Amino acid sequence: MKTASSDGIYDVIIIGGGATGAGTARDCALRGLKVLLIERHDIATGATGRNHGLLHSGARYAVTDTESARECISENMILKKIARHCVERTDGLFLTLPEDDLGYQDKFVQACRASGIEAEILDPEEALRMEPSANPDIIGAVKVPDGSVDPFRLTSANVIDAKLHGAQILVYNEVTDFIFDKDRIVGVKVLDHVTGEKSCRYGDVIVNAAGIWGAGIAEKAGTKINMFPAKGSLLIFGHRVNNVVLNRCRKPANADILVPGDTICVIGTTSDRVPYDQIDDMRVTPEEVDILLSEGQKLAPCLASTRIIRAYAGVRPLVAVDDDPSGRNISRGIVLLDHETRDGIKGFISITGGKLMTYRLMAELATDLVCKKLGVTAKCVTAEVPLPGSKNESPEEISDKLSSVYANPMRASAGRHGDMASSISHGNEYDLSLVCECEDVSLGEVEYALENLDVNNLVDLRRRTRVGMGTCQGELCACRAAGLLANTKKCVADAKADLRRFMNERWKGMYPVSWGETLRENEYTLWVYAGVCGMNGHASSKTEKEAENEI
Amino acid sequence: MKLQEQNISKNNFEQCIKCTVCTVYCPVVPVNPLYPGPKQAGPDGERLRLKKGEFFDEALKYCLNCKRCEVACPSGVKIGDIIQSARLKYSRHSPSLRDTILASTDFVGSAATIAAPIVNAAVAMKPAKAIMDGVLKIDHRRTFPKYSSGTFERWFRKEAAAAQEKFDRHVGYFHGCYVNYNFPDLGKDFVKLMNAVGYGVRLVDKEKCCGVALISNKMTGAALRHARHNVDVIGKTVADAGNPVLLTSSTCTLTIRDEYPHLLGVDNSGIRDNVLLATKFLYTLVDSGKVKLVFRKDFSMKAAYHAPCHMEKLGWGIFSISLMKMIPGLQLEILDSNCCGIAGTYGFKKENYEVSQAIGEPLFRQIGEINPDVVATDCETCKWQIEMSTPYKVMNPVSILASAIDVEATRAANG
Incomplete structure (x- = not known):
């Protein structure tokens, strides 16, 4: 296994940290490639994290789209095996x-x-x-x-395994341009949104796995994908x-x-x-x-x-079938584009269309093509090798063994992290005390996530742990989590700014359904944060406004 | 937009806005770190239990069911009911022999009253206490309420029943197990008081234990049978000329009025409004001028009133207080709102003894500071707890009223 090098040269650079991008990073890494994944926000922020979380049997497509139905039932059975904790x-x-x-x-x-x-x-x-x-x-x-499938857990588990196999993951980094050598793409220009630094990264094959945003990525490469x-x-x-x-x-x-x-x-x-x-x-x-x-x-x-x-x-990243200029003929299936044969751009492929359910298959198809281009013969093993968290005991098996007092936070952690929950410190009352009371997220679990799961801010923390996902939507947990984040980052000012972004992001989702108890609870939250903590309720800067748009 | 106006949750636990005031008011939380507190055990836990039953936490057994959380809740969440319902639905622990004995108040009571002197002496003896503690896990430090020789019902039939029919107006009386087996004097005081103001007393025909201890000990089947039976027999009394059924125990009152429908799903809508605590009924009569109370000139007493938790849940403490304040010779102090800690059978259990006493500590301390002649309270288990934990005697407000009135003058005033 080769490890990602510091000289910025990779076998494959994957753009997009959704399920497909993360799955592709894992598949490539498992096949021994040097992998870099670049995501402009956090993992699972796009369509990956904004759907039902339905583990399709394929029945929904059985009558109208046999191909999708077959893909779904096959992936359904695979995920039940390799991603038990998700x-x-x-x-x-x-x-x-x-x-x-x-x-x-x-x-x-x-x-x-x-x-x-x-x-x-x-x-x-x-x-x-x-x-x-x-x-x-x-x-x-x-x-x-x-x-049902938890898309955040699924994506995170793929990222964890990719990293375990040497892949490098850059979140909050955006691809701003491509670097060409004649008709071949040889690298990408990257803007780090956290530090503001720009850099160049070089790779033999660039995979566009940016979902609906892939149309914009393709445009930067000088080609067009017709998306709807x-x-x-x-x-x-x-x-x-x-x-x-x-x-x-x-x-x-x-x-x-x-x-x-x-x-x-x-x-x-x-x-x-x-x-x-x-x-x-x-x-x-x-x-x-x-x-x-x-x-x-x-x-x-x-x-x-x-x-x-x-x-x-x-x-949804719906893609028009190639060679149909009207764009009326839309495919709901997986679309894998080799831009070398399609557009004469070497070293660049796009994997799009499809659905969360078929992310693994999409990753397999994309990785097969990457390997073909690189002359690598390693076979795909992602249909058999369980993801981290699903390697040993199932959450149910872990849960069965818990009978002590304070068992619920451990039970909830096992549900979220599978067998990785054994790395969560639950040794004393402090570790077991709750940060998020609605979802039973313990302090130990939050610290584990902050240290191990590429958490940059409170919204990331929510995706890894469910902090703030319960009925109170951050009312009690957000300030506690912000305190822990400030400890980890050693910066109180950032944590306070982040707390405001987090609360505004929660409000965005509550606003359309703001009546009855949800409105009452939000009003109470406002008293706590604006009235007691003296926090201004309005987003002030551009980045905060951007964060508000995240779900 | 109409849809949105109509989307109002019918799930009581969803009315919780996580303000956590319930946990602040919970008497168990400060003294027992194993108890997750009413918010966590109630509305928060309910969501998790709906996800998977395995999220039921056996630590919910530490809930006293005092309902102080419900009194504190500004959102109207029936937190205590949610916790008790979860215990009934999910707990895998079946009641032990100890729980069964403690909960079967009427069965054990009817057996014990027959041989009261022997039973009272036996349960007070060291070897018996050691057995109860070691085998049954009933704490040896706990004093047992004494059983009476002969039940209240027996006394009533022999000594009082005939005289009651001379009155024009009547009330029903649900005496409860405590009056019947342990302390018939309270029942006698009640009869004396009601007779003095011109009401005859009729017992509810074949009442059973209200079932509060059966519920808290998860003996749901028996609790259901008792509840259905009581609703039926109370219904017959109510149907009899619309007489209300009065009680002298705040806990029996709350159980019949609220726990039957909330926890057991027994429909009591036909009787609920007519099931009243004696002091509420009497105060309403006095306040509307329908009856008059004349008090003895020579009555003198200093009392400290403790509102039982279930009395606070009923919201009726004010009636007992207001009646006692009418007594010229009574110096009445109102104790701070605190739980005494016994919560029925809870405090008898060995594993709860320390917690039970720690909860009651602020109350015991304040009673000592006031140093009254008696403590007044409407609950029999509060009485046991306070009498065991302090040197003070405890009287039901009904008994205080009965001893303070000038019976002849009151009769004449209401003649």
Whole structure:
């Protein structure tokens, strides 16, 4: 195994720290390549972290897109093996409501079976026993092997393994330009957003894995990828109302999936084309909230009277099929572009399209192409080798052994970090005291994340640990976490500025659903931070405004 | 936009805005570091338990169910109910022999009253205490409430029942296990007081223990049977000319009014408004001028009033206080709001003894500072705890009123 060198020359430079980029970095590193991954924000900030967190069985695509369905069920079974701590085997139900055509169910079940997806027709009563929150009016139900997946954990585990195999990860670094040698891209110019420094990094192959932002990356390389940003909005409810994924058994439409994920559940999505120049500023509109609520309660009526804690939106990287200048012919599948054969640009490939579910397969395809270009023959092993966190015991096995007092923070840590939780210090009451009370995040876990998981700020910390993801949205935990961050970074001023960014970022997601208890709680948070702590509630600088736009 | 106006959570725990005032008011938190506190055990824990039942924390058994958290909560979250419901739903511990004995107040009581002198002497003896402590894990330092020779019901049937029918107006009486087996005098005082103001007393026909100890010891099946039975028999009394059913125990009152529907899911809507603490009923009568109390000229007493936690939850302490303040010869001091620490059967358990006494310490200290003739309180278990932990005698406000009134003059005034 070669380690990443300090001279800035790599076998492969990957642009984009979403699941695909992180997965590609891992795959390349496992195959012995010298890898650099460059991400302009934090890992999993784009579409990777802004979806349902649904571990598709593929059933959703069975009728309309057999290829995607096959990819999904295959990856579904792989992830259940290699990413046990990121995945929950909840199973899923496809419900037929009185307003839906029950005839679709047969077609659906046949299509599922044709794609290798287990699909079992259940009596409505049986389905309701399996998931009591489901609409009691259902006239049909089909059980499929859906699940839920935590995209932050999944991406982080890929990054951790890539680093373990010598990869170098640069977060908060943006690729500003490419360095050409005639018709070959030989490197990238990089701006470090934290230090403001510029540098050049050289690599034999550059992989564009920047999702929807990949169109802009391609443009910098002098070529064009025809992308159609499609905004999808989702709502997070305050607790789990369902323990089984609920879908509508009909052609995919708005707000027809309800996914239980960790402590919460998510309804989504809407789907609207948005102009490319707006993809960095996604805001959920009142109309979208209305659609999500009114459609969502058809799946689970109790959603109508469940607290909503947050709304968020992501942008799907839909890609027009090449050679179709109209752009009408959109692929929802994986798109791998070799820009040497396509555009005559050597040393540059793009991996895009696809979905979170197929990140590993996308990474495998991209890495295969990288290896081909480099003349490397090593085979992909990511379908078999478990990710860090899923190597030894499962979270359930770890949990079973915990019986002591204060077991809950350890149990919650094991759920989030799998067997890596053994590195978290839980030796004394101090380590076990809670930073985030809603999500049971202990001080030991926060310190572990600050030291080991490339945390630059509180929003990063949230993605690694769920600090601030509970119903209080940072009310009690943010200042505690900021204090710990200040200790680690040895800078109080930065931590205070970061605390303000974090609270504004939380407010952005609460604003579209700000009524009732969510508004009351936010008002109370404002008293605490503005009134007691004397913090100004308004974002002042440009960077703070940018941070506000993150979800 | 209408949808958004209608989206109001029906999940009580979601009304929590994490202000944490409940944890500040919890009497267990400062003395027992093993207890995560009402916010963590209640609304926070509920979210985690809904994620996975394994997040149920057995440390919830340290909750006293005093409901002080609910009194403190500005958001109306029924924190104590959430915690008790979680215990009933998730706890894997089944009640031990000890818990069963402690919780079966009416069964054990009816057996013990038959042989009261022997039982009282036996449980006070060292060998018996050693067995209770070692085998049953009932703390040896705990003094047991004495059993009475003969029950209140027996006395009532023999000595009082016939006379009650001479009155035009009647109230029902749910005496509870304590009055029946341990302290019939309180029941006799109640009858004396009600008779003096012109009301005859009728017992609820075949009442069972309210079940509070069954609930806290997770004997849900028995608790449900008791609750359904009591709602039924109280309903018959209420149906009888719309008479209210009065109680002299704040805990039995809270259990029948609130714990039945909240924890056991037993519908009590038909009787709830007619189940009242005696002092509330009496105060309302006096305040509206419907009855008059005439007090003895020679009555003199210094009392310190302790509002039981469940009385604070009912919000009815003011009625007992206001009635006692009418007594000219009574110098009344109101003790600070504190839990005495016993919480029914909780304090009897060996593992809780230290915590129980530590919780009560501020109360015991203040009583000592005031040095009253008696401590007044509406709860029998508070009485045991205070009498065991201080040298002071404890009286129910009903008994204080009964001893302070001039019975003949009061009768005449209400004639």
